[in-house]
Amino acid sequence: MTVTITAFERSPDGGRGLARDTRVRWALEEVGQPYEVRLVSFRAMKEPAHLALHPFGQIPTYEEGDLALFETGAIVLHIARHHAGLLPDDAHARARAIAWMFAALNTVEPPILDLAIARILEGDKPWTGERLPLVEDRIRVRLGQLSAHLGAADWLDGAFSAADLMMVSVLLRLRSSGLLDEYPNLAAYVARGEARPAYKRAFAAQLAVNTASQRSAD
Amino acid sequence: MTVTITAFERSPDGGRGLARDTRVRWALEEVGQPYEVRLVSFRAMKEPAHLALHPFGQIPTYEEGDLALFETGAIVLHIARHHAGLLPDDAHARARAIAWMFAALNTVEPPILDLAIARILEGDKPWTGERLPLVEDRIRVRLGQLSAHLGAADWLDGAFSAADLMMVSVLLRLRSSGLLDEYPNLAAYVARGEARPAYKRAFAAQLAVNTASQRSAD
Numbered sequence: 001m002t003v004t005i006t007a008f009e010r011s012p013d014g015g016r017g018l019a020r021d022t023r024v025r026w027a028l029e030e031v032g033q034p035y036e037v038r039l040v041s042f043r044a045m046k047e048p049a050h051l052a053l054h055p056f057g058q059i060p061t062y063e064e065g066d067l068a069l070f071e072t073g074a075i076v077l078h079i080a081r082h083h084a085g086l087l088p089d090d091a092h093a094r095a096r097a098i099a100w101m102f103a104a105l106n107t108v109e110p111p112i113l114d115l116a117i118a119r120i121l122e123g124d125k126p127w128t129g130e131r132l133p134l135v136e137d138r139i140r141v142r143l144g145q146l147s148a149h150l151g152a153a154d155w156l157d158g159a160f161s162a163a164d165l166m167m168v169s170v171l172l173r174l175r176s177s178g179l180l181d182e183y184p185n186l187a188a189y190v191a192r193g194e195a196r197p198a199y200k201r202a203f204a205a206q207l208a209v210n211t212a213s214q215r216s217a218d
Numbered sequence: 219m220t221v222t223i224t225a226f227e228r229s230p231d232g233g234r235g236l237a238r239d240t241r242v243r244w245a246l247e248e249v250g251q252p253y254e255v256r257l258v259s260f261r262a263m264k265e266p267a268h269l270a271l272h273p274f275g276q277i278p279t280y281e282e283g284d285l286a287l288f289e290t291g292a293i294v295l296h297i298a299r300h301h302a303g304l305l306p307d308d309a310h311a312r313a314r315a316i317a318w319m320f321a322a323l324n325t326v327e328p329p330i331l332d333l334a335i336a337r338i339l340e341g342d343k344p345w346t347g348e349r350l351p352l353v354e355d356r357i358r359v360r361l362g363q364l365s366a367h368l369g370a371a372d373w374l375d376g377a378f379s380a381a382d383l384m385m386v387s388v389l390l391r392l393r394s395s396g397l398l399d400e401y402p403n404l405a406a407y408v409a410r411g412e413a414r415p416a417y418k419r420a421f422a423a424q425l426a427v428n429t430a431s432q433r434s435a436d
Contacts, residue, residue, distance in 0.1 A: 055364070071317045071324065095287055095292065102290075102295075131340075134339075145275065148273070
């Protein structure tokens with residue numbers, strides 16, 4: 001069955017792979033599921049046709065026959081449940097991998113998003129210089145706990161799973177901050193994720209969209 | 219099999235039901251699964267025994283035989299998958315309900331958490347007065363979209379599900395802000411959630427812990 005996802009016509013990150021469609025592309029590449037991409041403009045994202053797919057007017061969405069899904073976490077979980085390769089077979093290990101997916105999105109990502117908000121949305125505010133260290137310290141609390149859990153292991157809980165796909169994707173947002181380098185085992189963990197052939201294909205695919213849209217703008 | 223969850227020995231919210239164990243209690247009450255509660259102090263939450271259960275040193279955790287889980291979203295999803303009553307039977311409707319669970323936690327809750335951070339952790343900072351309206355406006359964007367989706371419906375997608383349990387729980391955090399009242403259909407939605415007998419039992423159970431710990435402190 002054809003799988004269609006949506007992605008930014010012009011990603012705000014300029015093709016650095018931080019838009020959330022990269023996470024879904026990565027999951028689809030890991031399981032070997034071909035997919036099509038429909039690009040949406042910022043304007044189209046807020047129009048009724050897209051809002052019917054995604055009530056919060058974001059990307060990515062996922063369509064497969066008469067199933068339509070939104071929310072990256074839910075899409076990756078759906079892909080992981082319906083293909084081999086992204087979740088362990090053992091029921092308990094599977095439940096734990098799902099717990100780590102939620103942890104990536106609900107415990108680790110929120111302070112990281114705060115940093116993006118502080119820098120981008122509030123970058124011109126008089127308080128931002130003084131406030132940034134507080135935001136960064138809240139991220140350090142989570143990174144310290146994650147680093148302590150990971151220790152010398154390659155992945156969060158046994159073999160690579162959708163949990164690692166999500167956690168690595170979340171941590172990648174920190175690359176430009178330098179924070180990741182304060183935790184060498186986390187930096188190595190992220191590098192292991194990026195080294196996976198499926199990640200490389202996903203990254204290249206999102207970059208190609210960006211390169212094409214840059215060209216058309218020139 | 220015995221189910222044991224953890225909760226704050228002394229909840230920072232003083233028993234208003236906003237600690238995340240209330241969400242898990244609610245899910246267990248909806249499906250009729252009895253449970254035991256182990257209370258943990260702030261100090262114990264950061265000690266090795268608890269960190270082995272919850273790498274981020276938070277509550278709730280969930281133990282059932284030799285399965286141990288953390289992250290509220292994952293625990294509620296696990297409960298919903300293993301009992302009738304919290305997820306639709308139809309596979310597509312089930313996937314959509316899970317998408318709404320992720321939306322509650324990853325799209326709607328982060329700006330709401332920012333408001334708590336701004337008020338509590340940064341309440342004494344000189345910028346907070348000027349910054350709060352920005353934080354509130356980011357919440358309004360999400361509430362407006364959610365309100366538009368909900369319309370005149372009782373629940374997010376058909377019958378009550380774990381998606382509503384999670385979304386109502388997230389929105390309850392806004393009660394004291396007055397923001398919810400700007401969206402009458404969302405205020406009514408939250409009231410419908412609170413009116414459920416299972417929610418009332420969960421709320422009463424967490425309040426009883428708080429009342430007992432207040433008494434022991436007097």
